[in-house]
Amino acid sequence: MNILNLFKVSLRAISSNKMRSFLSMLGIIIGVAAVIIMMAIGQGSKESIRKELSTMGTNLLTIRPGADMRGGVRQDPSAMQTLKPTDYETILAEKKYITKVSPEVNSAGQVIYGNNNTTTTAYGEAPDYIDIRQWEIEDGECFSEEDVKKAAKVCVIGKTVVTELFGEGADPVGKTIRFKSIPLRVIGVLKSKGYNSWGMDQDNLIIVPYTCVMKRIAAQTWFSSIICSAITEELSDQAIEEITEILRRTHKIKEGAVDDFTIRSQAEMMETMSTTMDTVTLILVVAAAFSLLVAGIGIMNIMLVSVTERTKEIGLRMAVGATGMVISLQFLIESVLISLTGGLLGILLGCCVSEFLVPAMGMPSSVPAWSIFVSFGVCVVIGVLFGYIPARKAANMDPIDAIRHE
Amino acid sequence: MSEERKVVIELDQVKRYFQVGSETVKALRGVSFKIYEGEFVTIQGTSGSGKSTLLNQLGCLDTPTSGEYYLDGISVRKMSKNQRAHLRNKKIGFVFQNYNLLPNTTALENVELPLMYNTKFNARRRREAAREALEAVGLGDRINHKSNQMSGGQMQRVAIARALVNNPAVLLADEATGNLDTRTSFEMLVLFQELYQKGHTIIFVTHNPEIAEYASRNIMLRDGKIREDTQNTNIKSAAEALAALPKPQDD
Numbered sequence: 001m002n003i004l005n006l007f008k009v010s011l012r013a014i015s016s017n018k019m020r021s022f023l024s025m026l027g028i029i030i031g032v033a034a035v036i037i038m039m040a041i042g043q044g045s046k047e048s049i050r051k052e053l054s055t056m057g058t059n060l061l062t063i064r065p066g067a068d069m070r071g072g073v074r075q076d077p078s079a080m081q082t083l084k085p086t087d088y089e090t091i092l093a094e095k096k097y098i099t100k101v102s103p104e105v106n107s108a109g110q111v112i113y114g115n116n117n118t119t120t121t122a123y124g125e126a127p128d129y130i131d132i133r134q135w136e137i138e139d140g141e142c143f144s145e146e147d148v149k150k151a152a153k154v155c156v157i158g159k160t161v162v163t164e165l166f167g168e169g170a171d172p173v174g175k176t177i178r179f180k181s182i183p184l185r186v187i188g189v190l191k192s193k194g195y196n197s198w199g200m201d202q203d204n205l206i207i208v209p210y211t212c213v214m215k216r217i218a219a220q221t222w223f224s225s226i227i228c229s230a231i232t233e234e235l236s237d238q239a240i241e242e243i244t245e246i247l248r249r250t251h252k253i254k255e256g257a258v259d260d261f262t263i264r265s266q267a268e269m270m271e272t273m274s275t276t277m278d279t280v281t282l283i284l285v286v287a288a289a290f291s292l293l294v295a296g297i298g299i300m301n302i303m304l305v306s307v308t309e310r311t312k313e314i315g316l317r318m319a320v321g322a323t324g325m326v327i328s329l330q331f332l333i334e335s336v337l338i339s340l341t342g343g344l345l346g347i348l349l350g351c352c353v354s355e356f357l358v359p360a361m362g363m364p365s366s367v368p369a370w371s372i373f374v375s376f377g378v379c380v381v382i383g384v385l386f387g388y389i390p391a392r393k394a395a396n397m398d399p400i401d402a403i404r405h406e
Numbered sequence: 407m408s409e410e411r412k413v414v415i416e417l418d419q420v421k422r423y424f425q426v427g428s429e430t431v432k433a434l435r436g437v438s439f440k441i442y443e444g445e446f447v448t449i450q451g452t453s454g455s456g457k458s459t460l461l462n463q464l465g466c467l468d469t470p471t472s473g474e475y476y477l478d479g480i481s482v483r484k485m486s487k488n489q490r491a492h493l494r495n496k497k498i499g500f501v502f503q504n505y506n507l508l509p510n511t512t513a514l515e516n517v518e519l520p521l522m523y524n525t526k527f528n529a530r531r532r533r534e535a536a537r538e539a540l541e542a543v544g545l546g547d548r549i550n551h552k553s554n555q556m557s558g559g560q561m562q563r564v565a566i567a568r569a570l571v572n573n574p575a576v577l578l579a580d581e582a583t584g585n586l587d588t589r590t591s592f593e594m595l596v597l598f599q600e601l602y603q604k605g606h607t608i609i610f611v612t613h614n615p616e617i618a619e620y621a622s623r624n625i626m627l628r629d630g631k632i633r634e635d636t637q638n639t640n641i642k643s644a645a646e647a648l649a650a651l652p653k654p655q656d657d
Binding site: 316 | 488492494495496502509519522523525
């Protein structure tokens with residue numbers, strides 16, 4: 001019997017038991033849809049995080065003080081006071097692979113205007129900071145090197161602060177706010193960036209010349225970090241080497257001793273995030289894949305029932321000349337058809353849910369094309385794998401017994 | 407019986423033993439006979455006489471424990487399962503007691519079935535052959551009826567057409583009238599006699615001694631051996647017997 005006729009026979013068998021076939025398909029439909037949705041959410045989240053990170057600048061490098069041991073006790077890195085203005089100045093003077101540098105000093109506290117107040121963080125930065133982070137100033141301007149030198153009491157503020165202090169849509173440029181009782185003149189407003197994927201409001205901040213924060217607000221002589229941008233993302237590694245060399249020299253670290261600072265690149269961050277997302281996606285997909293396994297067992301069960309039910313038919317087919325091989329092929333095709341049809345419907349369902357329902361629930365999702373092909377392949381494998389035992393049972397029947405089976 | 411006629415079936419001391427637990431059941435204890443082309447043979451015997459075992463041997467569904475069986479000159483004893491499947495496909499037409507038609511399938515498709523397993527037949531030739539076979543059994547006008555829309559007699563006719571479609575060396579009927587009422591049984595016998603007239607070789611296994619009167623030869627089995635093997639010189643006409651039956655009463 002040729003393959004086409006075998007398909008016809010199998011199709012007829014499936015359609016003569018529509019309800020039963022559909023129910024055993026349902027397992028596959030749900031399983032495949034679940035796998036696709038999970039993959040879509042995983043992929044979508046990964047893409048959105050990647051996009052967000054790359055808007056922060058993929059060539060971004062962050063230098064932080066390293067954790068040091070004091071009397072056998074590992075210290076909190078943020079308490080380290082090892083990043084000094086000399087480090088910043090040396091990097092600025094000797095940089096080759098780096099375009100822009102900005103030290104960073106933070107101070108959290110209350111900001112007041114008139115009878116309004118809110119809690120925010122003041123970031124002490126160099127003017128290049130805005131460029132390094134690839135932020136934009138919507139209104140007004142950024143402070144200058146001159147302001148840094150004078151430790152000028154000026155600031156650029158985020159949209160959230162504007163709304164909290166001045167009300168929606170107000171123009172705060174030229175007005176003076178007070179941060180921890182230090183009066184700061186607003187000279188610019190940052191363009192809104194919304195929340196990041198960790199749920200942090202990126203607009204709730206004020207940017208102040210770092211000298212101003214160090215001298216007037218926080219009264220500290222060290223930086224909490226230095227951020228800089230490499231010329232390109234590809235040159236990040238050279239930039240890291242360059243900074244390492246400079247900082248080891250300015251910190252007078254002996255040959256063989258450990259660095260007292262760490263440098264993290266944005267690319268590295270992205271890598272970490274991707275890996276984390278991959279792991280989460282994998283766990284979700286494996287969980288969904290188990291439902292496919294269960295669905296496969298369901299198909300096997302139905303096929304075993306079908307073989308027993310059709311013992312007489314099998315006997316007849318054998319009597320008129322069907323070999324065991326052809327009989328087993330007939331049942332194998334039937335189970336593959338069930339799982340494949342289920343798979344196709346599952347792919348359809350999965351794609352619809354990922355494209356329409358998941359985004360409607362406010363989650364990122366993007367169906368990776370390969371997941372469709374993989375699901376398709378997995379369905380064929382399930383059909384063959386779980387159809388094999390029933391097919392073999394049919395093929396091994398003795399025509400004498402089978403034909404007289406009641 | 408002249409010896410020049412072609413031998414279709416030759417059994418030479420065929421024995422078939424079954425092992426049931428520690429006991430050996432001797433179903434066939436050395437059966438030898440030849441069946442020539444164009445014979446209409448009934449094989450009779452009570453249950454336990456080895457009738458079914460013999461039928462399985464003749465139908466190549468089973469192989470002998472010892473002895474030789476030649477079907478159309480081919481030795482069956484050492485054949486593998488697959489070889490026998492192919493042999494059955496080409497040389498044997500089965501008619502079963504309970505028709506064994508595929509459910510929800512048209513008469514034509516049922517008759518096509520044996521040819522489906524023969525790669526030499528394409529769809530068109532298959533269809534033609536099946537149509538011819540159905541016309542030969544008088545169902546030319548019912549080729550697209552489904553098996554569950556037909557009467558017992560019609561279903562058995564379809565089964566006979568299915569047995570004929572591959573132009574087999576021998577037609578093997580296993581209690582082919584067993585499930586039918588008297589009238590329909592005679593209609594079947596008429597059909598078998600027609601096929602006999604056309605030169606088909608027919609083996610009819612039955613426990614009904616009456617049927618022997620309509621066949622050309624009768625083999626009687628008892629306890630796994632042949633007890634009688636007689637030629638019937640006075641073959642009764644099934645058509646006459648059918649005409650003589652009382653007319654079915656109207657409701």
